[in-house]
Amino acid sequence: MAVCVAVIGKDNSPLYIGGIGNDTSTDNELSRQWLVHTALDALEERLATTNANNTGSNTNTARTDLRDLYLGLLYSTDTHKIYGYVTNTKIKLVLVTSSTSPSGSNIRDSEVRTALRRLHALYADAMCNPFHLPGDPITSSKFDKQVKNLMLNNV
């Protein structure tokens, strides 16, 4: 379902960008980078409103779902939809689906949520690798393989 997923660090530097090559417009690294980074502004904006709502109206219990780590659809272009997820540790996870392919166009929100949660679990495992320094790009081939699996399996 997903054509590309990315892990973005605290300082907006890409830690990992992976895609699968069944979609020609996301086949190369450059367009993946572009796709993912177009969504970052929308992501920051979403986070800022979340914080403003929390400090502004603590009594509003309906707003508690804004504390959810999953931020939903951030941005959509003619060909792609971009979903975001920000962890408590300010790591941003971005998932891109293609709206032209049949499997990506009618994807449900809950599926994306589960996929991003699983990606978060994979990321947490990759962090626990003692050879990985926080803030460095993730070079683990195991992580790469698991993420590719996640993208292909449509959850």
Next chain:
Amino acid sequence: MADEIVFDLLHSEIINYALDQSKDNNDKKEVDLSVVEYIGFAAGYKIMERLTREWPRFKDELDTMKFICTDFWTCIYKKQIDNLRTNHQGVYVLQDNAFRFLNNFSNGHQYLEYAPRYVAYTCGLIRGGLANLCINSVVTAEVQSMPSCKFHIHVQRT
């Protein structure tokens, strides 16, 4: 529990190792615990990614500190912090009345001079955990009477 004693013994061996190293490097009396603190920092940083996975986003700093006192402490020391105090200006004091690494040593002032060695790792652990949550801090510990220990967290504002 068997896994707890393994952690306790490994922790004390790390301290012995660090003491040996600093003895080789300089023959001064002071003890270099920065390496122990750093090991704690790295562990705290990594463990935080795992612990906060199922949690909703933290509202503010105090919310984060409460998390440290309850879940973080329970995960590592199988108990909660007994007392949390703050001046609402970035200073937090966490008090543990029966700190696990000191619990078996004495019940008063005996061995008090060795206490700093056994709290350095935990200071690093707290600092690393907070650093991963984007809170830069300085953590110090204070032991006045043996099994009880106070951790002072000074949050660095930019």
